[in-house]
Amino acid sequence: MDIQYVDTYELTRAGHEIRGQAPIDQFERLIEDLPDQTDTMVSWTIKGEMDSFGQRFLHVHVVAAPLLECQRCLKPLEWAVDSQNRLQVVNSEAALNVDDGTDADPDDAIERILGSQRLDVLALVEDEIILSLPYVPKHDVCPSLPEPLEEEPESDAVRPSPFAVLDQLKKN
Numbered sequence: 001m002d003i004q005y006v007d008t009y010e011l012t013r014a015g016h017e018i019r020g021q022a023p024i025d026q027f028e029r030l031i032e033d034l035p036d037q038t039d040t041m042v043s044w045t046i047k048g049e050m051d052s053f054g055q056r057f058l059h060v061h062v063v064a065a066p067l068l069e070c071q072r073c074l075k076p077l078e079w080a081v082d083s084q085n086r087l088q089v090v091n092s093e094a095a096l097n098v099d100d101g102t103d104a105d106p107d108d109a110i111e112r113i114l115g116s117q118r119l120d121v122l123a124l125v126e127d128e129i130i131l132s133l134p135y136v137p138k139h140d141v142c143p144s145l146p147e148p149l150e151e152e153p154e155s156d157a158v159r160p161s162p163f164a165v166l167d168q169l170k171k172n
Contacts, residue, residue: 004122008089008115011048012056018121019045024066027126035067035076044125056089056115062128073142081132089115 003020011018024031024040031037042064049057062083070077090096090112113124 005118007117008119012050015048017047030126030129035069037067040065058087060085062125064129068137070139071136072138073144075144077137081129083128083132088112091115
């Protein structure tokens with residue numbers, strides 16, 4: 001199913017779920033600074049919900065595997081993205097930044113988006129992928145680096161202090 005736009009009000013009111021797939025090369029903002037991508041597909045699901053207080057939410061689930069460049073060895077690195085996010089749909093721009101009155105950790109605060117009768121689904125999916133990427137991508141163990149250098153074994157002998165010479169001068 002090729003869905004480009006959805007009505008967030010209808011989706012949340014009815015509690016519908018939509019899902020789809022798209023080739024990663026359709027996400028231009030995502031791939032503009034990345035290495036050439038393979039024929040990777042991005043899968044997504046968006047489910048609407050309205051709670052008993054009339055608050056609207058979108059549950060967004062995105063699965064992708066973009067190729068990044070390891071910042072240690074500069075080789076391609078496939079980064080698995082499996083992002084699940086809950087977004088509150090609000091009716092006005094003023095409601096986007098309203099403090100809900102809780103002293104909760106800002107990292108735990110629910111993200112808000114502006115409701116729309118024409119929400120671009122692929123832009124929302126692309127945003128979720130971009131937010132899931134590391135600032136500095138690195139392999140756990142780079143496949144192309146040489147063997148790590150062996151550290152010098154620590155000897156049991158006590159090395160003289162470099163300040164011992166000063167101590168001798170002080171005595172004289």
